[in-house]
Amino acid sequence: MANLxxxxxxxxxxxxxVANHPEELIKLIQAMEKELSTTEYCTELTQDYALxxxxxxxxxxxxxxxxxxxxxxRWSYYSNVRHFFESLFPERVKAYNLEWVQTLFQEDDAFIEFSFFDYEPGADFLYEAYLQIRPNIQNQTITTEIIxxxxxxxxxxxxxxxxxHxxxxxxxxxxxxxxxxxxxFMIELCVFIPRQNITATFLTDAWKEYVIYVYDGEAIFDQVLSDIVDYYHSIHPLALAEA
Known part of the structure; x- marks a missing residue:
């Protein structure tokens, strides 16, 4: 299964x-809502589509x-944009009337532009991307042209x-x-480690040696807590023996 x-x-x-082809642009927005907003690998506008x-x-x-x-x-949102128009029309092109798409992008300099940040913790990447795209319709096939x-x-x-964010x-x-x-967090941690032993230096060293990764504010009560306790026991083995 692919990471998300x-x-x-x-x-x-x-x-x-907006000025030259408002009705065709509305059809593009409507197609995005229909095909892209509810799929697993989605693109969803924060604005109300009807408004x-x-x-x-x-x-x-x-x-x-x-x-x-x-x-x-799917692994990376980058591929969503690189296959934007293919995803917008998932069936064979001949099943659609694409005249409105051709009209919307009939000018040579017509495009839409994506700018985004993407984070995938499993594959360990964070990046910013920018793509200008337009459709390319040939031989009953629609593809996404990267400008x-x-x-x-x-x-x-x-x-x-x-x-x-x-x-x-x-x-x-x-x-x-x-x-x-x-x-x-400190209340939970003090159940296992005496408060006087929990210093800024101790937490930093524990993170470098045992925790290692970045965690959000909720995950600290699971993996992070247990990793810090394990680090404490590694430098205070007698405390583990007495527990």
Whole structure:
């Protein structure tokens, strides 16, 4: 079974598409809701789809659209974007009337643009990506043409995961000492380790030697707690013998 990645970002739609082909753009939004919002490897807009379509339909001064979204990737959300139009039309192309797609993207410079962060803890990667795409329809086949793309990896740290909104709270070796201010965690930890032994240095060393990975604020009560206790017993073997 493939690991699932967690992505969020924006879809940029230039004002020219809004101005020149509003009805076709609405059909694109509706197709996204139908085919992409409920699948396992989803792309879901945070805006209400019906309200968004009304906004496009009644727009008197067309402006660029920036649509917030979140998505789930199979190993990586990057592949969702690289196969965006294939996923939008999962059946054979001849089963669809794609004239509206051709109309929407008939200008040579027509595109939509994805910018997002993606995190997959199992494969241990965090990155930011940017892709400009448009459909390519030939011989009853629709594919996704990549116009431009860029990709940047980021270190998986508690700070990066919180900065880019994957976790509200996360811990690693760099901020393990902050667990001293986590009252609920300290109550649990003091059941196994005397309070006077739990210092900032102890928590940092325990993380480097036994915990190692980044964990969110909920996981600390499971794996992290037991790893820190194991580290304590490794440096205080008599405490384990007396337990």
């Amino acid at each position: 990645s967690d992505a969020h970002g924006t879809i940029f739609i230039p004002s020219t598409l 968004l379509c009304n906004k496009i339909h009644y727009s008197t001064i067309p402006r660029d659209l920036k649509l917030d979204f979140y998505g789930t990737g 431009q793309e860029s990709y940047e990896d980021f270190p998986i740290t508690a700070s990066n995961l919180m900065t880019h 994957f976790y509200e709270q996360a811990y690693d070796a760099h901020n393990a000492h902050e667990l001293l201010q986590n009252e609920a």
